[in-house]
Amino acid sequence: MTIRRFFAVVILLMLMGLTLAACGGKSSQPEPLALTIHAQDIKFDVTALTAKVNQPVNLTYVNEGVIDHAFVIDGLADEQKVKPGETATFTFTPHTAGAFKFYCAMPGHEMAGMVGTLTVAP
Numbered sequence: 001m002t003i004r005r006f007f008a009v010v011i012l013l014m015l016m017g018l019t020l021a022a023c024g025g026k027s028s029q030p031e032p033l034a035l036t037i038h039a040q041d042i043k044f045d046v047t048a049l050t051a052k053v054n055q056p057v058n059l060t061y062v063n064e065g066v067i068d069h070a071f072v073i074d075g076l077a078d079e080q081k082v083k084p085g086e087t088a089t090f091t092f093t094p095h096t097a098g099a100f101k102f103y104c105a106m107p108g109h110e111m112a113g114m115v116g117t118l119t120v121a122p
């Protein structure tokens with residue numbers, strides 16, 4: 001084998017390795033899960049959401065009502081107030097399976113029924 005041919009083989013093997021690494025990187029990052037919830041006066045349109053461990057979640061929160069609402073998911077998404085007609089996006093990745101309470105943090109709204117459960121499957 002000439003030295004030139006040797007380098008050609010080495011470069012070819014390196015390119016193959018790069019291609020495999022690129023493929024591997026893609027498959028280890030799951031596509032984000034898109035969820036949507038609508039706040040109304042005075043309830044959520046859904047009270048049960050599901051996600052998966054280590055899968056990023058993009059949750060779109062739409063306030064369809066005429067009063068302020070404030071969404072929070074215990075342990076996953078910090079409280080954020082959303083004004084009437086506005087939309088907020090909550091991005092988080094659950095790392096443990098289980099049931100997480102979500103609710104509206106405006107005074108009295110949780111008691112009025114603005115509460116639900118996000119179930120994270122293993």
Ligand SMILES: [Cu+2]
Nearest residue numbers: 069104106109
């Ligand atoms: Cu509310």
